[in-house]
Amino acid sequence: MERIEKVVRQARAAFNSGRSRSLEFRIQQLKALERMVKEKEKEILAALHADLHKGGPNAYSHEILGVLAELALTMEKLPSWAAPQPVKKNLMTMRDEAYINFEPLGVVLIIGAWNYPFVLVMHPLIGAIAAGNAVVVKPSEVSENTAQLVADLLPQYLDQELYPVVTGGVPETTELLTQRFDHILYTGNTAVGKIVMAAAAKHLTPVTLELGGKSPCYIDKDCDLAVACRRITWGKYMNCGQTCIAPDYILCDPSIQSQVVENIKATLLVRRESLMLWELSPLQRRSEFLELWLLAGVLSTLFLLSPTILTDVSPDSKVMEEEIFGPVLPIVTVKSVEEAIEFINHREKPLALYVFSNNKKLIKRVISETSSGGVTGNDVIMHFFLSTLPFGGVGHSGMGAYHGKHSFETFSHRRACLIKDLKMEGTNKMRYPPVSQKKVDWTKFILLKRFNRGRIGLAVLALLGVVAAVMMKNHQSVLKRKALLVVLAVQRLGWPSGW
Amino acid sequence: MERIEKVVRQARAAFNSGRSRSLEFRIQQLKALERMVKEKEKEILAALHADLHKGGPNAYSHEILGVLAELALTMEKLPSWAAPQPVKKNLMTMRDEAYINFEPLGVVLIIGAWNYPFVLVMHPLIGAIAAGNAVVVKPSEVSENTAQLVADLLPQYLDRELYPVVTGGAPETTELLTQRFDHILYTGNSGVGKIVMAAAAKHLTPVTLELGGKNPCYIDKDCDLAVTCRRITWGKYTNCGQICIAPDYILCDPSIQSQVVENIKATLLEFYGEDVKSSPDYERIVNKRHFKRVVGLLEGQKIAHGGESDEASCFIAPTILTDVSPDSKVMEEEIFGPVLPIVTVKSVEEAIEFINRREKPLALYVFSNNKKLIRRVISETSSGGMTANDVLMHMMVPDLPFGGVDSVPPVTDP
Numbered sequence: 001m002e003r004i005e006k007v008v009r010q011a012r013a014a015f016n017s018g019r020s021r022s023l024e025f026r027i028q029q030l031k032a033l034e035r036m037v038k039e040k041e042k043e044i045l046a047a048l049h050a051d052l053h054k055g056g057p058n059a060y061s062h063e064i065l066g067v068l069a070e071l072a073l074t075m076e077k078l079p080s081w082a083a084p085q086p087v088k089k090n091l092m093t094m095r096d097e098a099y100i101n102f103e104p105l106g107v108v109l110i111i112g113a114w115n116y117p118f119v120l121v122m123h124p125l126i127g128a129i130a131a132g133n134a135v136v137v138k139p140s141e142v143s144e145n146t147a148q149l150v151a152d153l154l155p156q157y158l159d160q161e162l163y164p165v166v167t168g169g170v171p172e173t174t175e176l177l178t179q180r181f182d183h184i185l186y187t188g189n190t191a192v193g194k195i196v197m198a199a200a201a202k203h204l205t206p207v208t209l210e211l212g213g214k215s216p217c218y219i220d221k222d223c224d225l226a227v228a229c230r231r232i233t234w235g236k237y238m239n240c241g242q243t244c245i246a247p248d249y250i251l252c253d254p255s256i257q258s259q260v261v262e263n264i265k266a267t268l269l270v271r272r273e274s275l276m277l278w279e280l281s282p283l284q285r286r287s288e289f290l291e292l293w294l295l296a297g298v299l300s301t302l303f304l305l306s307p308t309i310l311t312d313v314s315p316d317s318k319v320m321e322e323e324i325f326g327p328v329l330p331i332v333t334v335k336s337v338e339e340a341i342e343f344i345n346h347r348e349k350p351l352a353l354y355v356f357s358n359n360k361k362l363i364k365r366v367i368s369e370t371s372s373g374g375v376t377g378n379d380v381i382m383h384f385f386l387s388t389l390p391f392g393g394v395g396h397s398g399m400g401a402y403h404g405k406h407s408f409e410t411f412s413h414r415r416a417c418l419i420k421d422l423k424m425e426g427t428n429k430m431r432y433p434p435v436s437q438k439k440v441d442w443t444k445f446i447l448l449k450r451f452n453r454g455r456i457g458l459a460v461l462a463l464l465g466v467v468a469a470v471m472m473k474n475h476q477s478v479l480k481r482k483a484l485l486v487v488l489a490v491q492r493l494g495w496p497s498g499w
Numbered sequence: 500m501e502r503i504e505k506v507v508r509q510a511r512a513a514f515n516s517g518r519s520r521s522l523e524f525r526i527q528q529l530k531a532l533e534r535m536v537k538e539k540e541k542e543i544l545a546a547l548h549a550d551l552h553k554g555g556p557n558a559y560s561h562e563i564l565g566v567l568a569e570l571a572l573t574m575e576k577l578p579s580w581a582a583p584q585p586v587k588k589n590l591m592t593m594r595d596e597a598y599i600n601f602e603p604l605g606v607v608l609i610i611g612a613w614n615y616p617f618v619l620v621m622h623p624l625i626g627a628i629a630a631g632n633a634v635v636v637k638p639s640e641v642s643e644n645t646a647q648l649v650a651d652l653l654p655q656y657l658d659r660e661l662y663p664v665v666t667g668g669a670p671e672t673t674e675l676l677t678q679r680f681d682h683i684l685y686t687g688n689s690g691v692g693k694i695v696m697a698a699a700a701k702h703l704t705p706v707t708l709e710l711g712g713k714n715p716c717y718i719d720k721d722c723d724l725a726v727t728c729r730r731i732t733w734g735k736y737t738n739c740g741q742i743c744i745a746p747d748y749i750l751c752d753p754s755i756q757s758q759v760v761e762n763i764k765a766t767l768l769e770f771y772g773e774d775v776k777s778s779p780d781y782e783r784i785v786n787k788r789h790f791k792r793v794v795g796l797l798e799g800q801k802i803a804h805g806g807e808s809d810e811a812s813c814f815i816a817p818t819i820l821t822d823v824s825p826d827s828k829v830m831e832e833e834i835f836g837p838v839l840p841i842v843t844v845k846s847v848e849e850a851i852e853f854i855n856r857r858e859k860p861l862a863l864y865v866f867s868n869n870k871k872l873i874r875r876v877i878s879e880t881s882s883g884g885m886t887a888n889d890v891l892m893h894m895m896v897p898d899l900p901f902g903g904v905d906s907v908p909p910v911t912d913p
Contacts, residue, residue, distance in 0.1 A: 016855075016883070018879075021878075083743070087896065087898035087899055088898045089896060089898075090895070090896060090897070092895060093895070093896050095891070098893075098896050098898070098899060100899065100900065102875060103881060106881075129775065189613070193703060194700055194701060194703060197696070197699070197700035197703065198697055198700040198701075199870070200696070200700075201693055201696035201699075201700055202693060202697075203698040204689060204692055204693055204696065204708065204710075209703065211703075338836060345515075349512040368520075368715075369517075369599060371600065371602060371605075375600075382591070382592070383597075385588060385589075385592075386586070386588065386591075386597055387589075387591050388586035388587045388588070388597070389586055389597060389599065390599065393701065394604070395605075395681065396703055398703075399703065399705040400705075411537070413881065413904045414900050415877075415881070415882065415883070415884060415885065416883070416884030416885070416893045416896070416899035416900055416901065417877060417884070417885055417886075417887075417889070417899075418766075418884075418885070418886045418887070418889070418892055418893035418896060418899065419870070419873060419886075419887040420887060420888040420889045420892065421868070421888050422722060422723040422726045422727060422866070422868065422888050423727045425729070427533075428730070428733075431733065432729070432733055432769075432770060433557075433778070433780035433781075434770065434771075434778070435554060435556035435557050435773060435779075435780045436556060436781055437556060439556065439560075440559050440560055441555045443560050443564060444564055447564050447565070447567075447568040448564070448567060448568055448571060498720065
């Protein structure tokens with residue numbers, strides 16, 4: 001516990017030293033991470049296999065490839081992401097520099113989850129390093145092999161003080177959460193999400209919460225059922241259903257329910273041999289195992305390890321209460337898309353929502369009449385893989401988002417910067433006391449681009465003259481002098497008293 | 500209390516009806532707001548004067564003009580802001596449509612502050628309506644006239660169920676915070692900010708907290724002191740120092756300290772005349788509690804100018820303190836009053852170190868002809884926003900995001 005406080009203190013001191021800020025340093029660290037992932041591929045795959053029974057090819061696709069892609073993208077784009085972003089100016093700030101500066105926040109805490117234990121720690125870490133922060137990494141203790149590997153590997157490749165790894169369970173996490181961070185990204189469930197946010201509130205630490213929910217999957221009658229069901233089967237049963245954006249349950253018309261079942265069965269069959277090898281991963285804890293058994297209401301334990309489909313499920317049953325996070329797929333029948341939309345809207349906003357239909361209008365309708373973290377139409381999971389789309393939840397499924405540039409921005413402070421000079425003080429007269437109606441009218445013109453014709457017609461001309469002068473950079477010095485003369489003339493002419 | 504629960508429930512039912520979602524509806528509501536501001540200008544100015552002794556032209560510029568500008572901008576840009584934003588695709592998604600869809604969150608809670616009681620409720624309200632949400636508005640009870648006016652006016656112009664106003668103090672706010680919202684925007688101090696965020700955590704409600712802090716103002720030796728001090732004087736003493744982004748204190752070399760004082764004194768004369776108390780442009784402290792708090796900060800300080808006060812009218816004269824010790828009370832909390840301490844530092848390095856030892860402020864100011872020095876201060880410090888060679892102005896650029904970073908030291912609550 002003392003160690004945790006020390007580790008965070010060291011990370012902060014390391015951040016305050018300023019060395020994590022330069023682009024060169026950040027890219028160097030990201031390169032080292034890339035080397036780590038490539039050199040230690042075997043060890044990473046072994047840990048994932050030990051934790052989740054994830055087969056080599058699967059683990060590689062799901063966890064390693066994504067990380068390498070994110071690293072490559074980030075290293076390529078970082079200079080442009082990190083560059084100050086000029087903003088549109090108004091009349092008042094025409095001569096000034098106005099931009100958003102992207103700055104590191106300080107010390108970031110990343111709390112990983114156990115279902116994709118490597119990628120869910122690495123993705124945020126990449127963004128946090130790219131944004132110039134120090135990062136304390138807390139992998140999930142449930143996936144203990146990956147946690148231990150991350151704790152062993154990161155110090156071998158990265159700056160040890162800036163990016164420490166803290167392992168442990170609830171006591172260690174609780175202790176960590178008493179420390180002060182500048183941002184916390186947590187991946188996990190809603191209940192712990194509330195605890196994380198409450199702890200963060202004590203330090204006014206902003207949070208990104210990647211939570212879960214029951215991601216609905218609506219299958220329209222008008223669609224290619226074979227293809228739809230193959231895609232759903234893939235997304236549902238990968239990692240034994242333990243994917244935060246897995247289609248949790250299906251909504252479809254009763255008339256196609258049995259076809260849906262047949263198609264899913266057929267898809268599962270095709271992969272049966274490989275299924276035995278790598279799809280059937282042991283669920284994480286005995287208690288979850290038992291819970292799923294209860295949810296499924298099925299007596300045979302043998303049946304439970306394999307992909308399960310439930311039909312004519314009642315909306316009030318236990319399996320429809322909480323996020324399943326397992327290989328059990330309930331089908332709830334609905335008579336229309338209206339009913340489906342109503343069903344979805346009666347429940348908490350999910351992390352993902354899926355619609356299968358050839359009818360684009362129907363898809364757009366479902367999107368516009370529901371809410372979810374993200375949507376994929378006519379497929380599942382895939383919005384996760386496009387890094388230009390922000391990945392995150394809404395309502396109980398989370399807050400904030402990341403991936404790609406969104407990670408960079410999540411872990412940055414967007415600082416508003418306005419750089420003026422000390423010249424042209426005359427133009428500021430309108431804002432200073434003593435206040436008068438004339439000054440107010442002038443401000444009104446500047447802000448609203450409207451004016452009372454009679455009173456400040458001349459002043460408008462003067463301003464336009466100044467505007468033109470300022471715009472023509474080639475003859476800047478000459479025109480500046482002329483503009484100043486115009487301003488002086490107007491001052492002398494226009495505002496004898498109230499200014 | 501029961502009423503609060505009912506009001507929120509009605510707002511949610513109204514949101515669920517879907518009527519706040521269409522662009523036409525949103526723009527119609529914004530137009531109604533615009534009519535309200537124009538038609539009720541007199542009443543709004545009267546309330547602001549009653550609450551803060553804000554003179555008509557001042558109040559108009561600070562609170563009404565800004566709102567009209569935001570309304571005009573929002574109504575003009577809304578169709579483009581609300582349109583789905585296509586994103587760059589990759590090989591896998593080449594044939595697909597990929598975009599970010601902007602959708603309403605649901606029911607938003609806006610908690611206003613008392614120092615700019617009208618604009619700090621209106622600006623967020625405009626954004627929340629524009630985004631298609633229902634909005635519960637809770638103006639600050641400290642600025643009670645404006646709060647009551649907002650409660651009277653909004654129902655006359657806007658959809659009553661979608662945009663209710665809840666008035667009251669701490670008990671009502673506490674009750675409100677037990678309700679579930681889809682976003683809460685709070686403007687105020689960090690003590691209450693923590694309470695708001697903790698309450699929001701129970702419902703996993705995202706929050707936007709506009710808090711405060713001690714906004715440093717570094718004056719380099721290489722700058723036009725007269726212009727610099729005029730701009731600082733304006734930003735510091737407007738609204739009697741009760742601006743969240745007012746320059747809180749000055750950092751400068753000891754060799755220019757007295758010049759700074761002289762220049763500010765000269766500007767004060769220009770702005771308010773000999774008898775500040777009788778200037779219609781000089782505001783008052785909002786209430787006795789804050790009056791006592793600010794006057795208390797003067798204890799043991801070297802008063803280079805000002806220091807006069809009158810409790811009956813909550814008047815505190817524009818005050819400058821020199822050679823202030825970094826450990827004194829006036830350097831602990833956000834001043835939020837017309838007291839300007841000057842702390843001397845021997846170099847920009849010392850200034851940067853001084854700033855970094857403290858909590859990240861909402862705003863930071865640097866005055867220098869040396870652009871390199873300005874960039875250096877920016878890159879070696881952190882703050883919500885900053886303006887170089889002026890004060891307050893970064894708030895006036897609509898495309899610059901306005902907000903803070905990290906937490907700030909607690910201030911006595913309003």
